[in-house]
Amino acid sequence: MAKKGKIVLDRELCKGCFLCVRACPVHVLDKDTTANSTGTYPASVVNPDACIACGNCFAMCPDVCIEIFEL
Numbered sequence: 001m002a003k004k005g006k007i008v009l010d011r012e013l014c015k016g017c018f019l020c021v022r023a024c025p026v027h028v029l030d031k032d033t034t035a036n037s038t039g040t041y042p043a044s045v046v047n048p049d050a051c052i053a054c055g056n057c058f059a060m061c062p063d064v065c066i067e068i069f070e071l
């Protein structure tokens with residue numbers, strides 16, 4: 001059975017580079033349509049149930065905004 005994951009993304013820390021969006025093989029992440037308090041449009045978890053806990057987004061994020069939990 002495929003792994004299931006839960007992603008937690010800190011939208012206030014996020015600088016909107018979207019490396020995580022491109023790294024996710026199952027399209028859990030996308031660009032947010034609203035800005036955070038710094039005026040940055042961060043990444044957003046748009047499809048949380050699809051996460052397979054591969055860790056790609058966590059590995060790519062230069063600012064450690066992402067936590068992944070294996071369910």
Ligand code: SF4
Nearest residue numbers: 024051052054055057
């Ligand atoms: S852990 Fe993998 S599947 Fe889950 S959001 Fe990150 S890149 Fe996508």
Ligand code: SF4
Nearest residue numbers: 014015017018020061
């Ligand atoms: S990789 Fe990190 S800083 Fe870049 S968009 Fe994703 S969460 Fe934000």
